[in-house]
Amino acid sequence: MVQAAVMGYGVVGSGVVEVLMEHKDSIARRTKEEIGIKYILDIRDFPDSPFQDKFTKSFEDILNDDEVKVVAEVMGGVNPAYDFTKRLLESGKSVVTSNKELVATKGAELLRIAKEHNVNYLFEASVGGGIPIIRPLSQCLAANDVIEIAGILNGTTNFILTKMIRENMSFEDALAMAQKLGYAERNPAADVEGHDAGRKISILASLVYGKHVYPQYVHTQGITKITLDDVRYASAWGGVIKLIGQVKRLDDDTLDITVEPMFISRDSQLANVDDVFNGILVRGDSTGDVVFYGKGAGKLPTASAVAADIIDCVKHLNKRKYLDWADGDESIVKPYEETVYPVYIRVSADCDKKQLFDKAAELFTDVKEIVRSGSDNNEFAFTTGDMKAADIEKAAASFEEWGAKVVSKIRIADL
Amino acid sequence: MVQAAVMGYGVVGSGVVEVLMEHKDSIARRTKEEIGIKYILDIRDFPDSPFQDKFTKSFEDILNDDEVKVVAEVMGGVNPAYDFTKRLLESGKSVVTSNKELVATKGAELLRIAKEHNVNYLFEASVGGGIPIIRPLSQCLAANDVIEIAGILNGTTNFILTKMIRENMSFEDALAMAQKLGYAERNPAADVEGHDAGRKISILASLVYGKHVYPQYVHTQGITKITLDDVRYASAWGGVIKLIGQVKRLDDDTLDITVEPMFISRDSQLANVDDVFNGILVRGDSTGDVVFYGKGAGKLPTASAVAADIIDCVKHLNKRKYLDWADGDESIVKPYEETVYPVYIRVSADCDKKQLFDKAAELFTDVKEIVRSGSDNNEFAFTTGDMKAADIEKAAASFEEWGAKVVSKIRIADL
Numbered sequence: 001m002v003q004a005a006v007m008g009y010g011v012v013g014s015g016v017v018e019v020l021m022e023h024k025d026s027i028a029r030r031t032k033e034e035i036g037i038k039y040i041l042d043i044r045d046f047p048d049s050p051f052q053d054k055f056t057k058s059f060e061d062i063l064n065d066d067e068v069k070v071v072a073e074v075m076g077g078v079n080p081a082y083d084f085t086k087r088l089l090e091s092g093k094s095v096v097t098s099n100k101e102l103v104a105t106k107g108a109e110l111l112r113i114a115k116e117h118n119v120n121y122l123f124e125a126s127v128g129g130g131i132p133i134i135r136p137l138s139q140c141l142a143a144n145d146v147i148e149i150a151g152i153l154n155g156t157t158n159f160i161l162t163k164m165i166r167e168n169m170s171f172e173d174a175l176a177m178a179q180k181l182g183y184a185e186r187n188p189a190a191d192v193e194g195h196d197a198g199r200k201i202s203i204l205a206s207l208v209y210g211k212h213v214y215p216q217y218v219h220t221q222g223i224t225k226i227t228l229d230d231v232r233y234a235s236a237w238g239g240v241i242k243l244i245g246q247v248k249r250l251d252d253d254t255l256d257i258t259v260e261p262m263f264i265s266r267d268s269q270l271a272n273v274d275d276v277f278n279g280i281l282v283r284g285d286s287t288g289d290v291v292f293y294g295k296g297a298g299k300l301p302t303a304s305a306v307a308a309d310i311i312d313c314v315k316h317l318n319k320r321k322y323l324d325w326a327d328g329d330e331s332i333v334k335p336y337e338e339t340v341y342p343v344y345i346r347v348s349a350d351c352d353k354k355q356l357f358d359k360a361a362e363l364f365t366d367v368k369e370i371v372r373s374g375s376d377n378n379e380f381a382f383t384t385g386d387m388k389a390a391d392i393e394k395a396a397a398s399f400e401e402w403g404a405k406v407v408s409k410i411r412i413a414d415l
Numbered sequence: 416m417v418q419a420a421v422m423g424y425g426v427v428g429s430g431v432v433e434v435l436m437e438h439k440d441s442i443a444r445r446t447k448e449e450i451g452i453k454y455i456l457d458i459r460d461f462p463d464s465p466f467q468d469k470f471t472k473s474f475e476d477i478l479n480d481d482e483v484k485v486v487a488e489v490m491g492g493v494n495p496a497y498d499f500t501k502r503l504l505e506s507g508k509s510v511v512t513s514n515k516e517l518v519a520t521k522g523a524e525l526l527r528i529a530k531e532h533n534v535n536y537l538f539e540a541s542v543g544g545g546i547p548i549i550r551p552l553s554q555c556l557a558a559n560d561v562i563e564i565a566g567i568l569n570g571t572t573n574f575i576l577t578k579m580i581r582e583n584m585s586f587e588d589a590l591a592m593a594q595k596l597g598y599a600e601r602n603p604a605a606d607v608e609g610h611d612a613g614r615k616i617s618i619l620a621s622l623v624y625g626k627h628v629y630p631q632y633v634h635t636q637g638i639t640k641i642t643l644d645d646v647r648y649a650s651a652w653g654g655v656i657k658l659i660g661q662v663k664r665l666d667d668d669t670l671d672i673t674v675e676p677m678f679i680s681r682d683s684q685l686a687n688v689d690d691v692f693n694g695i696l697v698r699g700d701s702t703g704d705v706v707f708y709g710k711g712a713g714k715l716p717t718a719s720a721v722a723a724d725i726i727d728c729v730k731h732l733n734k735r736k737y738l739d740w741a742d743g744d745e746s747i748v749k750p751y752e753e754t755v756y757p758v759y760i761r762v763s764a765d766c767d768k769k770q771l772f773d774k775a776a777e778l779f780t781d782v783k784e785i786v787r788s789g790s791d792n793n794e795f796a797f798t799t800g801d802m803k804a805a806d807i808e809k810a811a812a813s814f815e816e817w818g819a820k821v822v823s824k825i826r827i828a829d830l
Binding site: 140291304 | 557716723
């Protein structure tokens with residue numbers, strides 16, 4: 001019997017306990033080792049829980065108990081999770097987590113400490129919930145150079161965009177519905193402003209490129225400015241708008257890393273990833289495109305990923321899993337202004353179409369009009385060819401000086 | 416430096432050498448260990464290959480060289496691969512393979528021998544080519560009870576069906592095209608009769624349920640009888656026909672395991688898996704549906720999966736990966752006649768529609784007509800509710816006695 005502890009008895013934490021209890025027999029059969037839960041750490045009381053004997057309010061109970069070999073940190077947030085995790089690893093216990101904020105901000109340091117103490121720090125649940133992605137990336141695709149990762153990494157925003165695309169719902173109504181269904185928090189900023197997806201792409205990029213790419217290096221833009229008109233133009237163009245977290249390795253070995261709404265073609269494998277589902281596309285030089293799809297959040301999917309990491313730690317007590325990346329700095333990321341991509345632009349202008357498109361052709365490369373039914377008379381939209389982000393900004397500014405109001409600018413993905 | 420050997424220098428074998436050579440530096444960086452290829456075993460001569468010093472025609476060279484720790488068996492077929500693999504494992508070398516035929520027929524025995532000698536026998540490449548599936552199933556989803564696996568596991572047949580569905584091509588023409596493009600062999604039986612997919616679902620079932628499910632227990636039916644009329648009825652019904660390998664655990668703990676063409680709904684995540692791509696859906700009790708998608712075959716995708724297994728062995732020299740299943744017998748599989756599912760039935764009959772559907776309603780449960788445009792006057796099609804396979808056969812026989820010719824019967828998937 002190997003003893004584990006769970007820190008945090010919220011949605012994920014109670015799920016971890018449930019998953020481990022319910023699969024006790026099948027896990028013991030596969031692991032050749034029973035896994036017990038000795039402590040559950042939470043400052044709250046749970047008088048109705050059947051696990052009264054396991055609850056503690058003292059972190060030291062877990063830290064000082066030599067029987068506890070593996071701890072699931074599912075508290076969320078950086079503090080006190082960071083301090084707790086550090087001390088557990090230093091005391092020779094393995095830690096597994098779903099805490100993307102902590103991994104994205106302190107991953108390199110915690111992985112180093114784990115290595116120094118010959119224990120494991122695993123975080124399969126931090127990206128994609130129940131979708132296997134960390135292990136496949138670090139093990140199955142180990143003989144690949146990963147050229148690009150692009151994913152729908154946040155279920156809340158994907159739910160909102162799906163409602164806008166399929167049911168013609170406004171952003172505000174779709175957000176309200178997501179909140180009502182429990183998919184979005186009362187303060188939805190972390191989701192709708194793209195920060196949650198930013199942390200996840202930062203973890204995937206660090207894993208694949210071997211250097212910590214901190215979330216503050218990730219150009220991050222949410223979906224709050226997306227309107228139904230943009231959704232309709234995307235449809236007329238032949239695709240949909242999705243919030244994409246993307247990282248590409250450029251020829252000069254820097255990374256183009258961003259979270260932003262993008263036009264993606266209807267033929268893309270990500271185009272049909274709808275509702276609260278996540279989809280992650282990994283482009284390897286040998287494998288080509290591989291896509292992982294499933295529920296990116298939720299109590300049991302996330303808990304099952306945490307539980308699988310606990311099982312893996314139990315199988316590898318005193319053996320290191322080779323999960324590792326070095327510290328990194330801003331120099332590994334290409335400044336966003338210098339990244340290159342095609343863009344969709346929507347303008348409103350009081351002039352005739354020919355005049356407008358003549359001017360557009362002067363300012364942007366490879367301008368192609370998009371026509372949608374039901375558009376206003378003074379509304380125009382087009383796509384460009386590949387342009388530097390800074391040049392797009394400049395061209396848009398000149399366009400505005402000339403008299404065209406630039407209403408939307410949305411990147412077009414190469415997926 | 417850890418030394419490896421590659422047995423078989425065909426498409427996959429030459430790919431393995433290429434992938435290991437081209438990623439030498441990045442692999443060494445990640446593995447903290449250089450991987451050398453000391454031998455390439457092949458009975459043929461390759462006078463133009465740059466690896467002259469590595470070729471050998473003698474298996475004993477590899478077997479007797481203590482420096483060689485890991486061997487990639489990419490010869491295919493059961494003999495002599497089976498004998499070679501056994502002797503290598505017995506001599507304390509780890510073996511990795513893409514050989515689905517060998518794993519499907521001898522997996523339990525080879526895994527047992529590997530365990531007895533504290534080495535690894537890995538086969539990520541045997542299912543899904545470059546798509547990570549074996550490792551995610553055995554590790555990431557370890558805290559799940561897998562309720563069902565359903566996959567498009569054979570690229571050749573999926574290419575043929577895609578051509579039939581999207582381009583209205585006949586089976587014969589699509590097969591000829593697949594052969595011309597190198598996707599199908601001159602003798603296409605293993606693909607079009609479903610045997611290749613049968614081996615793959617047998618491996619996945621064994622892995623998940625812990626007992627060897629031999630291919631001969633898998634009800635296997637190919638796509639040779641599928642016609643364009645069936646494709647059109649599937650479309651009218653709201654879906655497509657795909658060759659699905661499927662295993663479900665039933666309430667009595669037996670398995671419903673089959674490879675056969677199925678109607679799948681257009682909303683299913685497998686419906687858009689087209690051309691030579693594979694898609695595998697895993698339904699876990701905690702994760703819900705997780706889908707893996709990518710190139711299921713081809714030189715570099717398959718080779719990269721073999722190479723990743725070599726890397727994993729090198730990281731785990733003298734440590735066992737917990738990949739394991741016991742021997743199994745026919746009793747773990749539900750006899751196909753007793754399995755239950757809804758079915759699509761197409762008949763031709765010289766009678767009026769009311770008569771025919773009255774009779775159908777008498778013989779089958781929950782009969783629902785499907786209408787397609789351009790059908791013949793004496794052609795009718797319908798779907799049924801859940802019925803036992805044996806009862807479907809009986810009802811179809813009675814229908815024929817009554818005077819309706821049953822032209823097609825295709826299972827409807829629950830995906």
